[in-house]
Structure formats: C-alpha cells, structure tokens
Amino acid sequence: MSRMQNAVIASVKTALGWVPAQWLPGGTPDPLIGRSAAIGRQDNRLDGPAKVGGLARFSAEVPLQRLSYAALVYSSIVRGRITRLDTAAAEATPGVILVMTHRNMPRIGLVPLIGVTDLSAVGNSSLPILQDATIRYNGQVVAAVVAETQEQADHAASLIEIDYAAEPGKTRFEEAKTDARTPASILIEKNHVSVGNAERELAAAAHRVDNVYRTPGQNHNAIELHAVTVAWDGDSLVVHDTIQMVASSAKALAKLFGLKKDKVRVLSPFVGGGFGGKGLWDHQVVAVAAAKLAGRPLRLVLSREGVYRIVGGRSPSEQRVALGADADGRFTAIVHTGYSIMPPHGACPEQYSLCTRALYRSKSFEILQRHLDLDIVPNTYMRAPGEAIGTFAVECAVDELAHEMGIDPIELRRRNEPDRHPIHGSPFSQRALIQAYEQGAARFGWVRRQAEPGTLRDGEWRIGLGCASGSFPYARMPGANVRLTLRSDGSATIASSAQEMGMGTATVQVQHAADRLGLPVEAIGFELGDSALPAGPMAGGSSQTVSLAAAIMAASEKLTAELLRLAGNDSPLAGLRAGDVRLLDGGIGAIEDPSRHESYRSILARAARDEIVVDAAGSAPLEMLKFAMHSSSAIFCEVRVSDVTGEIRVERMLGSFDCGTILNPKTAASQFRGGMIMGLGLALTEETLFDERSGRIMNATLADYHIPVHLDVPEIEVMWTGIADPRSPLGARGIGEIGITGVGAAIANAVFNATGKRVRELPITLDKLL
Amino acid sequence: MAIRINGQEVAAPQDARVSLLDLLREQLHLTGTKVGCNQGACGACTVLVDGARVLSCLTLAAQADGRSVTTIEGLGSAEAPHPLQSAFIAHDGFQCGYCTPGQICAAAAMLREIAAGVPSYVTADLTAPALPTRDEIRERMSGNLCRCGAHNGIVDAILRVAEEQAA
Ligand code: FES
Ligand code: FES
DSSP: OHHHHHHHHHHHHHHHTTSOGGGSTTSSOOTTTTOOSSTTOOOOOTTHHHHHTTOSOOGGGOOOTTOEEEEEEEOSSSEEEEEEEEOHHHHTSTTEEEEEOTTTSOOOOOOOBOOSSOTTOOBSOOSOSSSSSEEOSTTOEEEEEEESSHHHHHHHHTTOEEEEEEEOOOOOHHHHGGGOBOOSEETTEESOEEESOHHHHHHHOSEEEEEEEEEOOBOOOOSSOOEEEEEEETTEEEEEOOOSOHHHHHHHHHHHTTOOGGGEEEEOSOOSOOTTOOSBOHHHHHHHHHHHHHTSOEEEEOOHHHHHHHSOOBOOEEEEEEEEEOTTSOEEEEEEEEEEEOOTTOOOOOOTTHHHHHHOOOSOEEEEEEEEOOSSSOOOOOSSTTHHHHHHHHHHHHHHHHHHHTSOHHHHHHHTOOSSOTTTOOOBSOOOHHHHHHHHHHHHTGGGOOSSTTOEEETTEEEEEEEEEEEEEOOOOSOOEEEEEEETTSOEEEEOSOOOSSSOHHHHHHHHHHHHHTOOGGGEEEEOSBTTSSOOOOSOTTOHHHHHHHHHHHHHHHHHHHHHHHHGGGSTTTTOOGGGEEEETTEEEESSOTTOEEEHHHHHHHTTOSEEEEEEEOOOOTHHHHSBOEEEEEEEEEEEEETTTOOEEEEEEEEEEEOBOOSOHHHHHHHHHHHHHHHHHHHHTOOOOEETTTTEESOOSTTTSOOOOGGGOOOEEEEEOOOOOTTSGGGBOOOTTGGGTTHHHHHHHHHHHHHSOOOOBSSOOGGGTO | OOEEETTEEEOOOSSTTOBHHHIIIIISOOTTSOOSOSSSSSOTTEEEETTEEEEGGGSBGGGGTTSEEEOHHHHOOSSSOOHHHHHHHHTTOOSSOSSHHHHHHHHHHHHHHHHTTOOOTTOSOTTSOOOOOHHHHHHHTTTSOOSSOOHHHHHHHHHHHHHHHHO
16 A cells, blocks of 8 residues: 555656646745734733633543543553453452453454545554453553542452463564565655665765664653543443544544444543644543443543553664765765664654655665564654654764864755755755754854864863754645634634644634734634534644645635625625635725725625635645655754763753744744753653563653653743745744754764764763763 | 632542542542642642642642642632733743643742742752742752643743742
C-alpha cells in the first residue's frame, strides 16, 4: 500500500508540474493577507477565565449518575501466554462490579492503524485488545476491574493473580538490526533517496564529517493523564475523552463496536496537553467494553505508570550523518541513514530524515531509514516526530563540519542554502531562513561567540554559544469541515469537531473569522471538541489552524453567494457577483465602490430569515504537492558548564522563526517557547529508560523521567520574520512543532563551544562531560 | 470534626483510603484541583491547607480533618478573580490549562513563604530578607511541572503580582 501511495503521490506531482501556479488553491494569495485587523492582535485566550478558575471541564471530570470506576492490570512479561488467571479474590472484594479479562471481553476486531488513505483509521496499535491469552509486549492490558469507587477498583486489581508461560521476545535494539525492514515510503515521501553517488563524493571531498548520533526513547508526559468517562444508553455511546482526533476516533469506535456512526459521540472540549500522545489507544476500547459489560457508566483514568505501559512515545534512533564539502564549503555529499523502531503492529515511522531533504542543497544525497521490529508498545508521533531528532543529528554535523573547516557555522549554512527543494526541485512557497538567522544573530549577540571552544569563562563555569536550524513541513489536512451560522442580530458561530489542547484554537479562529466576515471578535463564537459537529481535522502535524482556516474560507465563500442571492434586486448590491464583493463592516460591500454596501442584519431582515447556515469543507490541499512548503527557524543558545561537576545550565535561548503569518503573537510566542522547552528537555534530561532484558520501561514516573522544571527554563526570546506564505490560507504555516526542532543541536553545539567535547548521544547529561 | 473546604464544612469520608485529592474531585466535584501523577511528582494537585501549599494526592482526606482547605475554586471567582488568576491570563501563563490551578495555588502560598522570610536553595544571603526575584520564583515553583512550557509566562505573572503586592 505504501508503494501505491508513493506511486499516487509521484503521479499527482508530475501532473501538477504542468499546471500554472495560479490555478491551484492558494495560487491567488488569500485576500486577507495584509488586510487583517483582528488577526495579528495579541488577544488573550478566550478560554482563559475557565482555565485559571479551574472551571474548564476535562474528560475525567464529567459527573454522571451511578458512575463506576475502572483500574487496569498490565502484563509483566514480554511474550508468552497466560496459564493461570485467578480473579476470585478480586471479585469477592467489596464494591467490585466486574472483572474483565480476555475470557469475558466482548469479541471485537482490530483497530485500523493511522494511515494516509483512510481518515477514520486512527489506531496506534493493531494488536488484539483483551481477545486472547497471548502476551505480545510487557505492559499489555490483561485485566480491568470495575468497582463502585476508585479505591475499591485499585485494591481489587492488586489481588488478581496471573501465571505466565514466557517465550523469548525481541527487546534489543542492536540485535533487531539484523532483520531491519526497509519501508518503501516514510509518510508521503519515498524512503530511499539516492542522488548522484554520495559515498564516492564523500570519499573525495575536501572536508568531511561522518558520525553516528543516538537519541533515546522519550515520552509525551502531558500533565493530564489519559482518561475517559463512558456512558452507554441502549445502543448509543457517549465517550468523554481527551483526544487529538475527535471525529475520526468516533468513527473508529463505531466500526469497532458495530454501531451506526451517529450512535457514537465523542466529546473532548479540552485536552490537557497532547503532543501526539492523546490518540486512540487500548484504554478507550477497554473502557467502552467494560462499561457495556458492567451496565454502568464508567470512568477510567490511567495511572502515570499506566500511560507509560500502554501509550507509546518517541522511538529511540541511531543515525549516521556524513557531510562532504568542497574547499569553499559547498556540500558535495549528504548521507543520512539510520535505524528506529517501528513494529509491524504500529503505524508511525520516526521520520528523522525528512528535514535532511529540505534543509541544504548538495551535489549528492544518500538517505535511507530502516525500521526495527521489537515486542514493545508501539511508538507514536511525539512533538515534531522525526524532525526533533533528525535536526539534532544533521545540525550537529553541520556545526562539526564548520569547526573542522574553521568557518562560522551560520556562514556554512548560508553557502548551502537551497533556492528550490533540493530533492524534488519544486519551488519553495516562501523561505527566509537566512533572514531569520541574520535577525536572530543580531538580537542574540552572536558576535560574542568565540570560534575556539573553551575560550569564554566565568569562574568555574565555561560558557558556550551555539546555534542550529529547525525545520518542519507545512501540512493541511483534507476533509476539514465547518458549519458557519450567521444570525440576524449580526452574530456568527463557527462549529467544527476540532480540538483545543493549548494552541488557542478558538481564540485564533475567532480572530480569523472576524476578519473574514467583517465582524468584531465579540460577535463570533467557536464550538469545538464534539464529534456531533461537522468533522474537523485532527490536531496533528501542526496542521489544524490552516486546515480550519481553509474550511472557514470555503464557508465564507458559500455564505457570500447565499447572501447575494437573498439580497436580490432591492439591495445596493443588486447585479454584483461573488467576485465583485467582499465581506466587511458587518455586511457585504462592492470591492470597487465602498458606497455599495448592505449589512447582514438588513439582508436577513428583508429576507425574513433568522439565520443562514452553511456547511463547507476546505479545498484539497494541492498546494502541498506543487510547492515545497516548510517552516524553518534559527535557534540560538548560551550554556554554562561547570568545570567541577559537569553541570550544564542553559542561560539564554532565542528562536528566530520563519513560519508565515503569525495570527496571534501572544499564543504563538507561547507555542514557540513551549516547543523550545521540550527541546531543552530532549537535549539535557529526557530519556525513557528501557530495560532490554525485561522489555520494561524502568522510569515510568514523573519523578524519574525528567522534564524541564521552572529552574531549568531560562527566559526565552522569540521573534519571527512574519513574511506571509502566498500559497497558504492567511499566509500561515504551522507553529506547534517547529519550536522543538533544532534545539537539541543548538544546545549540543553550545556545549561543544563551551567545553570542546562533542556529545553525540542524547541526553547530554553531566557524566558525559566529565 | 469536619473539613472546611472553601468555607464550607464537609464531613471526612468513611473510607480511610480516600485522598484529599479524590475527596475534592470525585466526591465534591471540585474538579479545579487536577491530577497528573498521584505520586507527589507534578504539583497539579496543589491546594492550600491552612494557607500552606500541600499536594492533595499525598494527603489523606482524614489528615485534613479540622483544617481549612482552599482550592482554586475558593481562591477567586469569575466575578472577583484572584490577582494571580488575572495575571496568568494577561501573561499567557498557560496553554492547555491543566497544570494551571496547581501553579496558581502554589504561587499564592509561595509568595507568602517569601514574605515570611523562608529562604530557598537560591537565596544568596540568609541574613537578608528573601525577595521575590525571578530566580527565587523559578526555584520555589519547580515542584509544579508544566509540559506545555508556559514557564516564562507563569514566572512573569507571579512577578507582576509580587510587584503589585510590594507597591
Ligand atoms: S497529582 Fe499530586 S503531585 Fe502529581
Ligand atoms: S499549561 Fe499545559 S501543562 Fe502547563
């Protein structure tokens, strides 16, 4: 199938090669670019008062009558079979309503894996869920207990006795390399890229670096635990979830439990942090089945350990990056190959080589990712999947080459800046990475950096400065729907099943709709997080904002046509066509003649209509195929490293971004900083410790997995070019993930600049510096 | 005896295993107090007991018997928000909002700790009164995790309130 996807994408790309740019959606730039009022304003979050007041209701907080509580039991072996399962003591415990195991779990099919072709497929694992006595990874759910209270359920779960017949499992990264798989494609890119003969160019290059970089597994660790509150009513099902894909998870649950689509409603108005981790996993399925068997509404909140056991994180990786350059520093060879885990029952390749295809021009390329198959909970997407760790390897290599050549690393990047996509040859829709570097360097005081490592010091502290590029592709999801309701009082509501997990979804789209419709922000409402609303895009790939924006654009076009029809001949607009007018000042006006204008109120009143409702979907995202569309960034940081202890402190960080139009500087700055802080964790502290002997994660707690805390986080400056992308709705590109990219390398490069030690294995802990 | 929660008397629960956190969330539906780990590692469950910050997940409800508990719902209201609540909005001190009630409750007690002269790991001069500087706030708030990375906004918001209180 992935082979077929490759073929489809390739043929569409070829066909589009002949189409003039202006024929494509986005070919004529969005008229709102450069004509915005509410867009670009620092509006406070609309849901701010609810969130600071503790009134925003998350999925584990929905009160229901006769609610029961569930607790899960996880396997403690990797592979094998359950030979004895004694639930008698648990069942005899006061308050216990049900113990569900593979013996009494309803028979259901497999969850369809996330795919590019079927948008209702959102599973992260295609393994059977409580369907048989087979154990397939350490941590798999083997039983669920339902009781009147959480305390009773937790206690009863501890009384379940299980014996296993263990079989050998695959848990070792190194050993799995012998039968690594080579997938045909990585997402929608062909996996193996071979341009020229990179190995030969490398051998002949005037300057070269060739090293292996290692990154560990990482976990999302959203502070909100995964939780569902489930209620059946006959054959209809309501699931209060915390999920990044409301519409498609409702469809998937309906399919799995043999229900009609309109019988399943998933609600998720607030997601307490997602980062890729809040998808469809086993716990929702177990909760739905257990609620059915128990005949009671049910709440299942995973323990923090439970999240580690059954929700996958970022795959570890081993990446070889080799760069060859001629005497002037122009790249003659780029090699990026490596290994990451992707078991056949998982869906998410860790696409670390994608950044390499877009960042630099080179005479030759050799790019190839290999997948390892282990018996573990499948890895999934985590903030900037692939790019977060791919940029670590590539951007360290660039710094290493610059050092070896004795030139400034920014200058080396400038010399290799591509003028079109280095692999596909397609034009960039917009790219100003070098401008981002120049502005960032000036602001950060890059001149202070000394080329010779270990030059700057302050007492026991060595000081180092580093920089690196970040990169993240633009994506817009097909199938994003909205409903736009315009009322006779001049107010409007936009509804879509979309998600809010901290991006400020409603806040920003209300700003957008205000400008699109010519209304004040106060007159606009935004409803989201409910599968009963028109199916919105998922929150992933930094794509939700533009996907929704395109759907709102489409809705406003439909609305314009409908308003002109209603306005009829008694209106100052009579005779005008959709192309002659725009929505502004609470109504429709002629573009050429501002005196010809009629308000929404007046049009609706004359037509005796209370409201107009239009449903619309965003156009097919063809701009992605015709143009190379990427956000990029220049990350700067200053670290100090103690001579005595090896302790590393990040003193300052600055991110200079080139991400198209910034819709709300306040929420955008927060997203950039948030990504950079996760990058700080990736660089210095975060590591999922996996015991290869037992196949078990050893640090499944927030005390042992170290995410950055307040004292670790310096003041972070962010800035942006703000240049609109002429090919995207609003001129915007995604901003949710770019922030983390490049940060690992910027910090590693700063540590090298401080100490002269090159650490190529994350996280850079102090023991690696002593 | 009883627990006073946001000014209201509540009977201590029958089941001795019930934590203060679960009493608040599951029995009283005061769900502004959040849960991120149930192990004392994240700070999301921070509430005030007799004005001091405690982790309600590590506190049995029975231990609060006879004491006065303030949760985010009792700290301020939509009509009369606590200055920290307003400052968090103005400085964008949150994204998903899940760690936020814990951050705000912790900050309220933390500012009182500084005012009372309690030193911290970063207090340079133990003989001089502690001041609510950026570093002091960062150190003292480090028990409250935020995965969205709202740290800068949180510290800015707290600094603003500290300055207002000093003025
Ligand atoms: S829930 Fe209490 S500290 Fe995490
Ligand atoms: S705002 Fe999401 S965890 Fe802090």
